[in-house]
Amino acid sequence: MLAYDNAYSEFTFGDYVAPSIFEVADIKKDAVIEFHSLSKTFCMTGDRIGFAVGHADAVRGLGKAKENIDSGVPVYIQKTAEIALRSYRDSRKPKEVQAVADEYSKRADALVSALNAIGLRANKPKGTFYVWVNIKHTRMGCMEFAKKAIVEGVAITPGTAFGEYGHGYMRFAVTQPTDRIKEAVERLGKIVSG
Template sequence: MTSARLKRVEESATIRISNIATRMIKEGTDVINFSLGEPDFDTPKNICDAAAKAMYEGKTHYAPSAGIPELRAAIAEKLKTENHLEVTEKDVLVTPGAKQAIFEIMMGALDDGDRALLFDPAWVTYDACIRFSGANTVWVPTVPERGFLPDNFAEYINDKTKLIVVNSPGNPTGGVFGKKTLQCIADLAIDHDLLVVSDEIYEKIIYDREHISIGSFDGMQDRTITVNGFSKAYAMTGWRLGYLTAPPEIFKLLQKIQSHSVSSATTFVQYGGLEALQGPQDGVKAMVDRFKMRRDILIDGLNKIGIECKKPDGAFYAFANVSEYGNGTEVAERLLKEAHVAVTPGIAFGASGEDFIRISYATSIDRIREALERLEKIFA
């Protein structure tokens, strides 16, 4: 009575932990929730006003499946000027969130039995979408001491390999791929005729590093699918607005999937996205500066307690090694039960995360300090 395809996919560990924490909070427990990857800032007022204005002007009807022309043009301009990608508005597909873009890509690019490479650890939904498509995930180990960067991974490629997923800055580690690493990935993709899916949703949340789009490298224009969105940079998680750009042949397939599934992103929400791109960017910088302060307080505090954790170069996650106190699952359960601090077990993101926990520092400095005090009582 149920689809065999769905049996290949496990429940999201991040959502499960968050649901438990939410239930405890409703029952009256003071839980500090570090489990979800969501900025705690409000969406900037100018963006809200633009969406509201569009709604009250009657822009509540169906939008073109690929997105309203104004937003597609603004995204194309952004990709050209900031990411150095040679695209036009006809190459842009606006989606109901970047997660939907990832889903459409895996369904459109992979067949049963194909192989897709993920750098371990990786965001949980990549593996789920690969499995939905009928393909198989190949987990490529990374080097924690080098910021979870991939090392020599050519041996993981064979004639069934179809694509490589790149996420920089990355979830769950906050790792950032430099030019050398990206060039290595690009060279292998070209040599083996592979697609690269580059998820750049955290590109603006980066600290003292430069974000580089692999699609801008020589030879990568026709084999890179670039994904981005508004959730993280503009604190618009609930708006569900993302986008992608892809080579023409693949783009047509993805547009077909969208038109027969979700139809389009919400019409008036797209006008909010247009304002996000074209309006003031001060809010983005202020938010990133705040995240950096939180990162420094959290990482310094963890290391003082004795929990090994390197400073991430991007996103808003700390991936902490808790092997001295047990594996990541054991520690996460203990923290929730004894300290009322919700974190995500690292194993949720791949086998290499077994001894780690992911801490999302998308919460206030006061709550971070309080959480550190609770952790110290447990581990000191």
């Protein structure tokens, strides 16, 4: 089975639409299951609710496994999630979801331009609330960079937290308002300029 985690599909910028795994040509549809979380799309982090889409046998199998390892999501949360999902009336994002995506887009713009201004080369991604930044030219490893940032009161995830290919990269999150993002990057200026 290929389990595809598409938690950020709704937080895309401009005209970009995040594809579903089921759009991949020639995919063996009965061997794929796609997961979504309401944590991001509806800011329901902590409510522990999401959904899976796929071949009936795969979804049934998932249900059987879940039934035996946990006790399910409280009914009032399920009802809330139902109302949230019903706000999708067609293929467009509901205005509440669009507003959150627009806010992340603005914050990503602010972060990218602030990082470039202090000499860190950053590009805006097509979506999500993360910006990955290559810091190899600073000659600091990502753990060293993360530690120095913490001393300045800024938390950034070192790329190696995600595996060996994360070496030389930092993952910034735009989960704080724009003024806080600008302040954080200002503090990082000290680290980058030595």
